[in-house]
Structure formats: structure tokens, C-alpha cells
Amino acid sequence: MMRAPTRRSVLSTGLAAGILAAPGVRAQAARRRVRFCLDWTWQSAHSAWTLAADRGFFSEAGIDVQIDRGFGSGDTMTKVAAGTYDIGFADTNLLLKFNHENPTAQLTSVFILYDASPNAAIFLKSSGITKPKDLEGRKISVTDGEGTRLLFPIFARANQLDMSKIELLSVTAQLRDTMVVQRRADATLGFLTTTALNMVGAGVPRGDIGWLQYNSWGVALYSSGLVVRKDYAERNPEAVSAFIAATIRGLRAMLADPVAAMASLKRREALIDEAIEISRNELINEVALLTANVRANGVSTVDRARFEASAAQVAEAFQIPIRPPMDFTYTDRFLPADRKII
Missing domain, CATH: 3.40.190.10 (Periplasmic binding protein-like II)
Structure with missing residues (x-):
């Protein structure tokens, strides 16, 4: 015969359940x-x-x-x-x-x-860029606030670049690498591990992509x-x-x-x-x-x-x-x- 629960049995059951649940509750909390x-x-x-x-x-x-x-x-x-x-x-x-x-x-x-910092200037090898000085007289697509853009003055100073001879094109992150693929910019600034593979994803053979990694050009960041x-x-x-x-x-x-x-x-x-x-x-x-x-x-x-x-x-x-x-x-x-x- 089933017995109606008493106040004592309810409290006892609740307490026991609480004790059993406590470790998991404590771990979650x-x-x-x-x-x-x-x-x-x-x-x-x-x-x-x-x-x-x-x-x-x-x-x-x-x-x-x-x-x-x-x-x-x-x-x-x-x-x-x-x-x-x-x-x-x-x-x-x-x-x-x-x-x-x-x-x-x-x-x-x-x-x-x-x-080692993967910050770099990335470009198509067909641009003829092989060294930092080759960036002078070029258009470079950048995204304001992005790390490589903010650090570019260090790279420029280490390699004696004349910033007045470089045109920085401020664009959204979505357009930055595309500008180079479409040849609307000569180079871009970014993590080479991001940009190079973005270009590969856009159909550019990896062997056609070049870069100047900051760490290889006087900036051991x-x-x-x-x-x-x-x-x-x-x-x-x-x-x-x-x-x-x-x-x-x-x-x-x-x-x-x-x-x-x-x-x-x-x-x-x-x-x-x-x-x-x-x-x-x-x-x-x-x-x-x-x-x-x-x-x-x-x-x-x-x-x-x-x-x-x-x-x-x-x-x-x-x-x-x-x-x-x-x-x-x-x-x-x-x-x-x-x-x-x-």
C-alpha cells in the first residue's frame, strides 16, 4: 500500500537529493x-x-x-x-x-x-616588388586599426622608406586583399598567413604571391x-x-x-x-x-x-x-x- 508523503519524508528526500547533486552543482558554479x-x-x-x-x-x-x-x-x-x-x-x-x-x-x-611576427607587405610577384624600397611609388591597401598597418611605420623606418612616396588606400577588411588581386593596389599590409591564403582562395597560385615579412627586414618582433x-x-x-x-x-x-x-x-x-x-x-x-x-x-x-x-x-x-x-x-x-x- 502506498503511503502519503509526510513532511519529514519530503524534507529527508530533498536533503538527500541536494547532497547528491551538490558536487555537480558546485562544479558548475x-x-x-x-x-x-x-x-x-x-x-x-x-x-x-x-x-x-x-x-x-x-x-x-x-x-x-x-x-x-x-x-x-x-x-x-x-x-x-x-x-x-x-x-x-x-x-x-x-x-x-x-x-x-x-x-x-x-x-x-x-x-x-x-x-616571429607574420606581419608583412604582400603582393603579386608580377608587380616587380622584391625589397622594401620597391614599395615607394606604389599604392598599398590597408585597413585602419589592423595591427600590420599600425606597425608599418616601424618597418618603414627600419628600411629608410619615404612615406610621402607611398599611397596608403584605406579600405574595409573585405576589400583589402581583393584590391591586390584585382591590381587596384600594388601591395597590401597584413598577416602574410592571412592575406597569402586569401589570395590563394581567390584563385591566385601560391607561387605567384610574394611578401616582405617584417621579421626578415630589420624588425625582429x-x-x-x-x-x-x-x-x-x-x-x-x-x-x-x-x-x-x-x-x-x-x-x-x-x-x-x-x-x-x-x-x-x-x-x-x-x-x-x-x-x-x-x-x-x-x-x-x-x-x-x-x-x-x-x-x-x-x-x-x-x-x-x-x-x-x-x-x-x-x-x-x-x-x-x-x-x-x-x-x-x-x-x-x-x-x-x-x-x-x-
């Missing part, structure tokens, strides 16, 4: 929300984070991550500084200028992904990495460390299984060409990510002398009257000891 903004539209390099999300690396690290596309490094940094996002992926060379101009909302890089507000990092050290740890796991997974990584990316942007993105990733590995330093010592292994020398170039190009130490724009305090990714 413990996951801190982190809003993350990329530097650009979805591309192969971003698959380290999409794969980390899909395989549960963020959740296992105790964070719940929202990943959004970006609209240029400058735009991403502005949004992180404003508190719209907690962490951004951006060209860390721009931090010196940003921090100098925004002393009350300073950012710091906590992880450098690219050991580090490049893109994770940036946060300094005060956010101080208040949330566990979240920053967890995000970096999951990022490193994502990088290892991306390098071990690029096909799965691109499939993860395609779940966010159905229009990407997975074959193109795999080729893009191979180029990134070649020119920016898997340098001898990273292979030997791990990702985000930063040499202070090199960092401060390139920061001095940035300061000079932007006419910033300071020569700050590395700690002004970069810290390694949130990095794990093991940062090997291959």
Missing part, C-alpha cells in the same frame, strides 16, 4: 565565465581555442569561455580595455602605444603565441598573444592561468590533428574552406609559430633583450618618449612550467 575576443574573422590559428572548447579543456580548467571573432588587433585591445571582453588575442607590439595613451586602462600580454587588463589579471589570476593552460592544450591538439582542428573551426564558420585553412596553418607554423626557440624551449619563451630592443623600435616609430622595461607590456607570471607544444 565554480566555472568562471571568461569573454574572449579574437583578432580577426575565424581562421586556422583560432582553432586552438575552438578545439579547446569542443574537447572540454576550458571546462576542465574551471572556466566557461565565450569566443567571438575580432575586427583587428586595435579594436580587440580597445574592447578588452573597456571591459567588453576579459581576454583578447591581439598583436602585442601595439601594447606600448596603447598603454602610453591609456594610463588608466593599461593592458598586458600574458602569453605570446607567435615567436614578437607578435600576437593573449592580452588582458592589468587590473583584471591581478583580480583573476586563476582564470588567466587556467585560460593559458587550456590554450596550450588546444595548441598541442591542433598540431597533432589539424583536420579535427579545422572541423572545429568550421562549426563556428560554415563558409571556411578546410583545405585552405590547413594550408594556412602550415604556413603559420613555418613562419611564425614553430621557430627554433619554440621547438627547443616551448611557446611564449621570451628573451628580454630581444623584446626590449623591438619595443624600442616601436617607441621610436610611434614617437613615444619612453623606453619601458619588458614588464610594462608583458608578464610570464601566469605561464605553466611545461609549455612544449610539439
Whole structure:
């Protein structure tokens, strides 16, 4: 015979259910929300984070991550500084200028992904451009706020270019590379890993595309990495460390299984060409990510002398009257000891 529930049985059952559910509830509640903004539209390099999300690396690290596309490094940094996002992926060379101009909302890089900057001037070889001086007298398509455009004065200064002899055509990101393919511009500025593969996707044979990578022409820059507000990092050290740890796991997974990584990316942007993105990733590995330093010592292994020398170039190009130490724009305090990714 069924018995009507008593107040005591209801309370006992509810308490027991609460005890049983508590571990899962606590685990879910413990996951801190982190809003993350990329530097650009979805591309192969971003698959380290999409794969980390899909395989549960963020959740296992105790964070719940929202990943959004970006609209240029400058735009991403502005949004992180404003508190719209907690962490951004951006060209860390721009931090010196940003921090100098925004002393009350300073950012710091906590992880450098690219050991060599893929910033470059990209062109069709038929243009006859083979060296920096050949850019004089040319039209170059650029997108305002994009990292390579903002850093171009450093490249120009290092190679003694007369900027008055170069016509910069300000266009949208969607038109920038197309301008070169259509021969409406002689060259463009961007990450060569982005632009070169965009041109391939537009039907240009890769062998017809040339570039002048900043790092090969007197500007030994580090490049893109994770940036946060300094005060956010101080208040949330566990979240920053967890995000970096999951990022490193994502990088290892991306390098071990690029096909799965691109499939993860395609779940966010159905229009990407997975074959193109795999080729893009191979180029990134070649020119920016898997340098001898990273292979030997791990990702985000930063040499202070090199960092401060390139920061001095940035300061000079932007006419910033300071020569700050590395700690002004970069810290390694949130990095794990093991940062090997291959």
C-alpha cells in the first residue's frame, strides 16, 4: 500500500537529493565565465581555442569561455580595455602605444603565441616588388586599426622608406586583399598567413604571391598573444592561468590533428574552406609559430633583450618618449612550467 508523503519524508528526500547533486552543482558554479575576443574573422590559428572548447579543456580548467571573432588587433585591445571582453588575442607590439595613451586602462600580454611576427607587405610577384624600397611609388591597401598597418611605420623606418612616396588606400577588411588581386593596389599590409591564403582562395597560385615579412627586414618582433587588463589579471589570476593552460592544450591538439582542428573551426564558420585553412596553418607554423626557440624551449619563451630592443623600435616609430622595461607590456607570471607544444 502506498503511503502519503509526510513532511519529514519530503524534507529527508530533498536533503538527500541536494547532497547528491551538490558536487555537480558546485562544479558548475565554480566555472568562471571568461569573454574572449579574437583578432580577426575565424581562421586556422583560432582553432586552438575552438578545439579547446569542443574537447572540454576550458571546462576542465574551471572556466566557461565565450569566443567571438575580432575586427583587428586595435579594436580587440580597445574592447578588452573597456571591459567588453576579459581576454583578447591581439598583436602585442601595439601594447606600448596603447598603454602610453591609456594610463588608466593599461593592458598586458600574458602569453605570446607567435615567436616571429607574420606581419608583412604582400603582393603579386608580377608587380616587380622584391625589397622594401620597391614599395615607394606604389599604392598599398590597408585597413585602419589592423595591427600590420599600425606597425608599418616601424618597418618603414627600419628600411629608410619615404612615406610621402607611398599611397596608403584605406579600405574595409573585405576589400583589402581583393584590391591586390584585382591590381587596384600594388601591395597590401597584413598577416602574410592571412592575406597569402586569401589570395590563394581567390584563385591566385601560391607561387605567384610574394611578401616582405617584417621579421626578415630589420624588425625582429614578437607578435600576437593573449592580452588582458592589468587590473583584471591581478583580480583573476586563476582564470588567466587556467585560460593559458587550456590554450596550450588546444595548441598541442591542433598540431597533432589539424583536420579535427579545422572541423572545429568550421562549426563556428560554415563558409571556411578546410583545405585552405590547413594550408594556412602550415604556413603559420613555418613562419611564425614553430621557430627554433619554440621547438627547443616551448611557446611564449621570451628573451628580454630581444623584446626590449623591438619595443624600442616601436617607441621610436610611434614617437613615444619612453623606453619601458619588458614588464610594462608583458608578464610570464601566469605561464605553466611545461609549455612544449610539439
